[in-house]
Amino acid sequence: MRQIFLDTETTGLEPSQGHRIVEIACVEMVNRSLTGNHLHLYLNPDRDSDPEALRIHGLTTEFLSGHPRFPEITDQIIDYVKGAEVIIHNAPFDKKFLNAELTRAGKPLFEDLCDTITDSLLHARELHPGKRNSLDALCERYGISNAHRTLHGALLDSELLAEVWLAMTRGQDALLMDFDASDVQNGRTARVEKFDTSGLKVVAASAEEMAAHETYLDVLDKASGEPCVWRKA
Known part of the structure; x- marks a missing residue:
C-alpha cells in the first residue's frame, strides 16, 4: 500500500x-x-x-x-x-x-x-x-x-x-x-495468511457501552454536519 x-x-x-x-x-x-x-x-x-x-x-x-x-x-x-x-x-x-x-x-x-x-x-x-x-x-x-x-x-x-x-x-x-x-x-503484493476465527470470544456491549456509543455518534454527526456512516446503514 x-x-x-x-x-x-x-x-x-x-x-x-x-x-x-x-x-x-x-x-x-x-x-x-x-x-x-x-x-x-x-x-x-x-x-x-x-x-x-x-x-x-x-x-x-x-x-x-x-x-x-x-x-x-x-x-x-x-x-x-x-x-x-x-x-x-x-x-x-x-x-x-x-x-x-x-x-x-x-x-x-x-x-x-x-x-x-x-x-x-x-x-x-x-x-x-x-x-x-x-x-x-x-x-x-x-x-x-x-x-x-x-x-x-x-x-x-x-x-x-x-x-x-x-x-x-x-x-x-x-x-x-x-x-x-x-x-x-520489488513492489510485490504482500501475502495474506489465513486466520482461524473459531477461537475468538464474542463479547456483547453492555447498555452503558451502547449509550456511550450513541453519545459518540452524536459528536461525530455534529462535527461532520451530517449523519455518520454508522447511522446511514
Missing part, C-alpha cells in the same frame, strides 16, 4: 482571492514504512504573501522569485501522486488550492489524479472528539517531538503527519499479513 503525506504552504487563505501555493511537500510511505522518496518544491507565486501567512511560513517574495511556477512542475506532482492514497491534515484547504493551481495549468482535478484522499483531521476528530486535533496537539498527545518546528514548513509538517498517522493507526500493525522485505523492495 502506497501512501503519500502531503502539505502545502500558501500566500493566504483563499485561492478565489488570487492566493497561490508557495511550497508543496510529499512524504512517501509503503506498507507503513517511510521510503525516503520525498517530493519537496518551492514555488514562485508571482505575488506577495499576506502578512499573517508570511509569519507562519517565513517564505519571502524575494526567496520564492528564484523558484519555478506551478505549471512548470505539474507533471512532476501528477507522476508522484498517481495511484496513491494521499493523506492531508485538513484536506479541504490544501485540495482547494491544488485544484485551483491544476485548473489554471489545464490539468485534471487533484482527486482525479490519486487513488483516494484521506483527511487525517477528520480521523483524529473521530478518535478524540471534543479535543484539540491540530498537528501540534496530536504531536503532543502521541509523544512526537516537534521542538524543531519554529515555523510551518511543508516538508517538516508532512514528516510529522506521517509519524502522527502511524501513531493514530498503530493497531493496523497487527494485521495478519506476512510482509517480506524483498517483496516490499
Whole structure:
C-alpha cells in the first residue's frame, strides 16, 4: 500500500482571492514504512504573501522569485501522486488550492489524479472528539517531538503527519499479513495468511457501552454536519 503525506504552504487563505501555493511537500510511505522518496518544491507565486501567512511560513517574495511556477512542475506532482492514497491534515484547504493551481495549468482535478484522499483531521476528530486535533496537539498527545518546528514548513509538517498517522493507526500493525522485505523492495503484493476465527470470544456491549456509543455518534454527526456512516446503514 502506497501512501503519500502531503502539505502545502500558501500566500493566504483563499485561492478565489488570487492566493497561490508557495511550497508543496510529499512524504512517501509503503506498507507503513517511510521510503525516503520525498517530493519537496518551492514555488514562485508571482505575488506577495499576506502578512499573517508570511509569519507562519517565513517564505519571502524575494526567496520564492528564484523558484519555478506551478505549471512548470505539474507533471512532476501528477507522476508522484498517481495511484496513491494521499493523506492531508485538513484536506479541504490544501485540495482547494491544488485544484485551483491544476485548473489554471489545464490539468485534471487533484482527486482525479490519486487513488483516494484521506483527511487525517477528520480521523483524529473521530478518535478524540471534543479535543484539540491540530498537528501540534496530536504531536503532543502521541509523544512526537516537534521542538524543531519554529515555523510551518511543508516538508517538516508532512514528516510529522506521517509519524502522527502511524501513531493514530498503530493497531493496523497487527494485521495478519506476512510482509517480506524483498517483496516490499520489488513492489510485490504482500501475502495474506489465513486466520482461524473459531477461537475468538464474542463479547456483547453492555447498555452503558451502547449509550456511550450513541453519545459518540452524536459528536461525530455534529462535527461532520451530517449523519455518520454508522447511522446511514
